[in-house]
Amino acid sequence: MNKESKIYIAGHRGLVGSALVRKLEIRGFTNIISRTHKELDLTNQNQVREFFETEKPEYVFLAAAKVGGIHANNTYPADFIYENLMIQNNVIKAAHDFKVAKLLFLGSTCIYPKMAPQPIKEECLLTGALEETNEAYAVAKIAGLEMCKFFKRQYGDNFISCMPTNLYGPNDNFDLKSSHVLPALIRKFHEAKVSGSEVVEVWGTGTPLREFIYVDDMADACIFLMENYSEEQHVNIGTGEEVSIRRLAETVKKVVGFEGELVFNTNMPDGTPRKLTTVHKLNELGWKHKVSLNSGIELAYNSYLSTNKGV
Template sequence: MERNSKIYVAGHRGLVGSAIVRNLKEKGCSNIIGRTHEELDLKDQKSVRNFFREEKPEYVFLAAAKVGGINANNIYPADFIYENLEIQNNVIKAAFDYKVKKLLFLGSSCIYPKMCPQPIKEKYLLSGYLEATNEAYALAKISGLKMCQFFKRQYGADFISCMPTNLYGPKDNFDLNSSHVMPALIRKFHEAKVNNKEFVEVWGTGTPLREFLHVDDMADGCVFLMGNYDGEEHVNIGTGKEITIRELAETIKEIVGFTGELKFNKDKPDGTPRKLLDVSKLKELGWTYKVQLKDGIKSTYHWFKENYL
């Protein structure tokens, strides 16, 4: 991938896609294209094929997806499986038919089995039952990952996949009805501080362990893989470090400056009890993360106050 290569970032305005665009620009790439949902509906096969035929991108980062937290996944499973299958099927097939040189598909660590051995190695995919609260999303993303594998196996297409851990950072979704745990807690603690609330409710018991990767690190890892990996198996992207939800909540509480109490609502679901990626494969390839969690939360909270309120 050269600096003047034509690069299409699908989902360029989202959390993941915008970080990839930032990283590419920092590395001197100047021929980056993107389309808003209004300009190109990736669920529309004809429109997607027309786009690829006319624009002829050389490299594709497939970061577009319908995403959400536990609540959204529980309420809208049909939407999550159908829309994600539409998006990735259309883009991957068009990329193949219109001779894209290389494509990177982004999965998500939540598509590993619920009770995976820890830390989670790439080979554990499809080795057990999925987490029920995000089964629909997981099945769609597994299909996309496998689609890339099979196009590589059958046709020799240079389509690769990566598996990021839990992401956070600028342009995250802070809507309490559809967000993930990190942005949800940032918003809850901020609003509790502003409104002088006595406590903040946190879903679940606080005991699940989670790994968090700043989205700028994720983007750097993706661009690294685009230039340094062509294997059939997907690659985990993470930090290899974990923290309990309670510890996360306490850290965010401190950064935001909320002085009230924490209350854990044990009637709400915890999700997967532990989810830590084995990132040794990526380390062996020569990449590791840079942003420490506390620093990343501070910068994300600053972005939230400057851009979301």
């Protein structure tokens, strides 16, 4: 990519897409194109094809997706698989038909088997059963990953894929019914602090282990891969570091400044017991994360405060 390359960010308002826009602009890229859902429905094939035919993007970051936490995935599995399949199929096929120079598809580490050997290597894909609570989303993402692989294999398209671990940061979803664990904790502790509540409840036992990466670090890795990687196999994006949900909750509690009690509701699901990725491939290519978990949580909380003034 050069500074004038025409770059399309699919999903530019979301957590991932907005971070990509920030990072590209900081680096001096001047020809970034985007569309809101109202302007372009990515589940509509005709609209997607018209957009690609008119705009002719050279590079595509496919960050658009329907996402959510355990509750949302359990409640709306049909919506998750349908909408994500439609988005991926339409964008990837249009990128092929209208000769996009390179496309990066963003998956998720939830695509790996529930009981995959830890830490999870890229080669673990499709070697075991998925976690039931997000199976619909995972199946869709696996399909997108494989679609990029097969378009590369059959047609020689420069379509690559990456697998970010759990993300957090500015423009995250803080809706308690559909958010992931870290933004949910930030909101819960903040609201408890403001209201004077003495207890914050966290779902599950607190024992599952998770890996988190600050979204601007993830965006930096995506741009790095777009400029430096063209192989068929997907690449994990993460820190290679893990933390228990209990320790995570205690860290968020401290950052927010909540002084009450932390209670775990063991009647609620834990999800996958452990999910840590191997990031040797990415590190060997020359990229490593920069933002620590504690610093990232502080940045995420400040971002939450700035967008929820008066709350």
